[in-house]
Amino acid sequence: MQLSIDTLSQKNREGFDDFYNIYSISFPLSEQKSKEELLEMLHSPNYTVFISKISNKTVGFCIIFHSFKTSFYLLEYMAVDTTQRNYGIGSKLFLYAIKEIFCKYGTKPLLVEIDSPHQKSQEQEIRKRREQFYKKLGCRKIDQFDYLLAIKNEQTAPLMKLLVYHTKMQNVLKPQLRGWLEDVYTLVYGCSKDDERIAKMFLNLPQTLNLI
Template sequence: MPLYVKALEEHNTHEFDGFYAIYSISFPKSEQKSYDELLTMQHSSSYTIYLAVNDEKIVGFCIMYHPKQDDFFLLEYMAVDETQRGIGLGSTLLKQSIEHLFNTQGTRALLIEIDSPEKNSSEQEIREKREQFYRRLGALKIDPFDYILALKSSEEAPPMELLVYHPHMKTVSKSTLQTWLEKLYVNVYGCSQNDPRIAQMLESTPPILNLI
């Protein structure tokens, strides 16, 4: 059977194990959620785990956060089996996941966190390719804005950008951005709504920010 994308079923342990096999080796341990936390996501009405399936084998996934009470979504994780990269599978996975998400949850801004390719790094080429990947699908960068990831550890967060995918949105207000940041920090990362990093991010932002 050719490649297709589907939502992980709530009580399907076989699909969950196939997803977890890719997840567990695709991210640094410091950025991973625990097995039990991922199980909670599988059963949560605020999350959908989308699977890319090729020849009945799970070859990729993305995790979408879609709280009913908010006006945005978040692409929380995305990965493709390392043996299946470079053949357009990631684009198909993300496009079909977004289409399903918009059809079932409504059209909202989809937020995407990426390491900034504008800062010097040993992973410069990887970061540039990752940004180009999302931009080819239509995601835009909030400008001017430097995103601070809500790390709970004492280590310094890497320079980040926040991309936005929406069919029609070309600007975002500072007040809307503040709401997004507060919701991300509290509901996704378990930080305080009054976390000083939020004020730091917003300190020099204009009332209206462009998506470029």
């Protein structure tokens, strides 16, 4: 199995359609952006879409947000074709993307949004495996913190957790985390920095949150 990883070109409409076919079935509607929003992301200098291929067939992708205005990166979406899972494609894609982004834009903490494995759901076991997948790659969860996704659609977003990839960080301070989330809400999801969900997330939080 010869795996190749590259970035998705703005002019590659066929490649976009292949990527979108995987995207549209990999995430619940409550976490999805519209096709038009994804096309805008593809043309934005603040995003890179990495795609993995086997024999010219797209089998996985990840989308990373990287703005010079922020002190972090965000792994916004990553998925592998259901027929190609458990072959190490996701791990190779994740590590390749991080290396490329760090080399091009510098080393910053990478934030990863995942569905909470603690919330009861038909997909609870899948969510637990997803958390373990990222932890094996070096990501660590922000302890005692429940993350509210800022997606703007008619669906109710599930309870989520926020992971951090950074080899030297052991914890995150409350003001630093708030700054990150205000940027995520405004620059990534087009919400207000005064969004009531941000205030809700920071109720009764300690000043220092460990990465576990």
